[in-house]
Amino acid sequence: MPESWLASVPGVREHEPLEPHSWYGIGGRARYFLELADDATLPALAARLNTDRQPYLVIGAATNTLFAAPELPGLTVKLVTRRLSIAEETVSVSAGYLMPKLAAETAKAGQAGLEFGAGVPGTVGGSVFGNAGAFGGEVKDRLRSVDAIDERGQRRTVSAAECRFGYRDSVFKAEHDRWVILSATFATNREPPAQVRARMLEVQKHRRATQPIEQRSLGSTFKNPPGDSAGRLIDAAGLKGMRIGGAQISPKHANFIVNLDGASADDVLALMAEMRNRVFERFGIELEPEVRVIGRTPSG
Numbered sequence: 301m302p303e304s305w306l307a308s309v310p311g312v313r314e315h316e317p318l319e320p321h322s323w324y325g326i327g328g329r330a331r332y333f334l335e336l337a338d339d340a341t342l343p344a345l346a347a348r349l350n351t352d353r354q355p356y357l358v359i360g361a362a363t364n365t366l367f368a369a370p371e372l373p374g375l376t377v378k379l380v381t382r383r384l385s386i387a388e389e390t391v392s393v394s395a396g397y398l399m400p401k402l403a404a405e406t407a408k409a410g411q412a413g414l415e416f417g418a419g420v421p422g423t424v425g426g427s428v429f430g431n432a433g434a435f436g437g438e439v440k441d442r443l444r445s446v447d448a449i450d451e452r453g454q455r456r457t458v459s460a461a462e463c464r465f466g467y468r469d470s471v472f473k474a475e476h477d478r479w480v481i482l483s484a485t486f487a488t489n490r491e492p493p494a495q496v497r498a499r500m501l502e503v504q505k506h507r508r509a510t511q512p513i514e515q516r517s518l519g520s521t522f523k524n525p526p527g528d529s530a531g532r533l534i535d536a537a538g539l540k541g542m543r544i545g546g547a548q549i550s551p552k553h554a555n556f557i558v559n560l561d562g563a564s565a566d567d568v569l570a571l572m573a574e575m576r577n578r579v580f581e582r583f584g585i586e587l588e589p590e591v592r593v594i595g596r597t598p599s600g
């Protein structure tokens with residue numbers, strides 16, 4: 301096969317192992333891989349990828365993504381853009397910025413409203429995509445607008461209403477999964493830094509108490525069904541602590557699958573199927589994955 305033009309994009313690496321880029325420590329490879337600290341070239345790149353009908357995937361910290369293919373086709377772009385600008389009552393931040401750092405920096409500046417970010421280990425881009433939320437706060441509560449590029453490589457400013465946020469859902473996830481989120485602007489309000497920081501520390505404390513954060517996971521595996529909690533259902537189905545290969549349903553939080561020891565994507569998918577099947581058999585409820593499985597469709 302002739303070499304793709306992707307091989308000559310500056311900075312592109314070929315057959316990149318994804319494990320080091322995966323929070324889970326699980327991954328096959330990416331045929332072409334590009335890590336970008338500067339997104340200036342992205343509009344032209346996105347336009348060409350779409351004209352050429354190349355598959356591509358944009359990731360942040362991969363704290364919600366299971367790489368389940370031996371090799372992802374096309375281009376995988378990892379965004380590590382780290383711009384932050386704090387104004388009087390708004391904060392603009394690039395997609396590659398980490399949510400816990402956003403929470404810490406805004407607390408330091410006495411800007412309240414983003415403390416929940418301390419409980420979400422991923423990036424701003426991934427968090428807008430999935431309307432991440434923790435301990436009472438969600439992206440949608442504070443988001444004003446998003447700058448993104450569409451499949452033609454055009455820059456768009458998307459208002460909060462146009463983002464159509466729902467529970468772990470947004471227009472980007474539901475309709476525009478070939479768009480790239482470049483940055484987000486959030487509304488904040490001024491408060492003494494010590495007060496904001498105290499709330500942020502509460503989020504961290506609660507997280508440490510309830511989640512197995514010392515182990516590798518992707519956070520909540522399934523969304524909570526209406527009026528119930530996926531963790532409670534999985535626990536009640538007797539699955540806490542179940543192990544397949546190197547993966548285990550956390551004894552601390554039944555909706556977390558941890559990578560105990562060299563887990564493979566197959567191990568995690570087998571546990572996910574078991575969780576869905578057993579909860580359905582016992583309660584007649586179909587659990588819907590919250591994690592993004594790339595390269596395979598979860599069964600069960």
Ligand SMILES: Cc1cc2nc3c(=O)[nH]c(=O)nc-3n(C[C@H](O)[C@H](O)[C@H](O)COP(=O)(O)OP(=O)(O)OC[C@H]3O[C@@H](n4cnc5c(N)ncnc54)[C@H](O)[C@@H]3O)c2cc1C
Pocket residue numbers: 323357358359360361362363364365379395396419420421422423424425426427428429430431432433434435472479480481482511512513517518519520592
């Ligand atoms: C220990 C632990 C605890 C967690 N707790 C929570 C929690 O309390 N609440 C919660 O909501 N989540 C939680 N998560 C899940 C995860 O941190 C969030 O979903 C986070 O927002 C994902 O960000 P990311 O950068 O890691 O996204 P990734 O996993 O890299 O990507 C997720 C999805 O977003 C897309 N995406 C990423 N960046 C962009 C971009 N710039 N443009 C377009 N699409 C993009 C990807 O294609 C992918 O489909 C937890 C995870 C872990 C490991």
